Amino acid sequence: MLQINKLYLSVIAGCLVPLVWLGVDIALNNLGANPIQALHIRLGDWALRFLWLTLAITPLQTMTKWRGMADYRQLLGLVAFFYATAHLVVYLIVDHGLMWRLIAIDILESAYIWFGVLAYLIIFALAITSPKLAKKRLGKNWKKLHRSIYLASGAAMIHYFWQLKGNLAEPVLYLLLIMLLLGFRILVWLKNRQFNKMMLPKGRKQ
Numbered sequence: 001m002l003q004i005n006k007l008y009l010s011v012i013a014g015c016l017v018p019l020v021w022l023g024v025d026i027a028l029n030n031l032g033a034n035p036i037q038a039l040h041i042r043l044g045d046w047a048l049r050f051l052w053l054t055l056a057i058t059p060l061q062t063m064t065k066w067r068g069m070a071d072y073r074q075l076l077g078l079v080a081f082f083y084a085t086a087h088l089v090v091y092l093i094v095d096h097g098l099m100w101r102l103i104a105i106d107i108l109e110s111a112y113i114w115f116g117v118l119a120y121l122i123i124f125a126l127a128i129t130s131p132k133l134a135k136k137r138l139g140k141n142w143k144k145l146h147r148s149i150y151l152a153s154g155a156a157m158i159h160y161f162w163q164l165k166g167n168l169a170e171p172v173l174y175l176l177l178i179m180l181l182l183g184f185r186i187l188v189w190l191k192n193r194q195f196n197k198m199m200l201p202k203g204r205k206q
């Protein structure tokens with residue numbers, strides 16, 4: 001059962017801060033010379049940051065043995081999906097006025113957008129299968145499907161790096177972070193594999 005406690009509510013409030021901050025900047029006309037681009041970029045940046053936070057939950061859970069963290073992983077994943085959807089909506093409606101011919105040309109001409117689309121499709125699939133009922137229905141396949149968050153992160157990272165201009169400090173930090181998180185997962189996987197082998201009765205092949 002989902003525990004709606006003070007911490008959970010505070011995390012929800014924290015996740016909304018970038019949105020409120022963006023709203024204030026829009027109201028104060030504080031988005032710089034190209035407000036549409038700034039809006040688009042800021043929403044994309046937050047989608048990526050929340051994706052990293054979602055990925056960080058499993059290692060944190062392994063280290064702290066705090067089992068209630070799955071609810072926070074689901075919440076942060078949905079927040080990443082929310083910001084990614086807002087990023088996409090700005091691209092489709094505000095930036096391109098739903099002119100599908102222009103959108104198709106832009107997507108065909110910009111390979112980095114293909115990776116954004118791939119990342120979004122995966123995050124979308126994960127978001128709609130995140131409720132407990134979908135988890136029950138999908139059984140073992142749920143875990144397999146939800147492992148594709150790593151593929152989504154890789155695609156989002158390529159999408160991000162491909163269109164970068166200027167300062168590389170933040171992207172390099174993101175890259176280090178994702179390598180650290182992936183490295184941790186691989187170590188845990190190797191450790192579990194070794195443990196399972198040791199637990200097999202002697203003479204029995206896997």
Ligand code: HEM
Binds near residue numbers: 088113
């Ligand atoms: C259908 C899906 C997507 C489309 C069409 C799309 C489109 C774009 C475009 C056109 C830009 C360049 C913005 C500019 O410089 O004017 C961009 C940047 C970006 N996108 Fe996406 N995107 C998609 C999905 C995603 C997803 C799923 C994420 C993250 C999870 C993401 C994160 C970013 C980031 C971080 C940037 C760079 C912002 C910066 O320069 O700091 N995008 N996207």
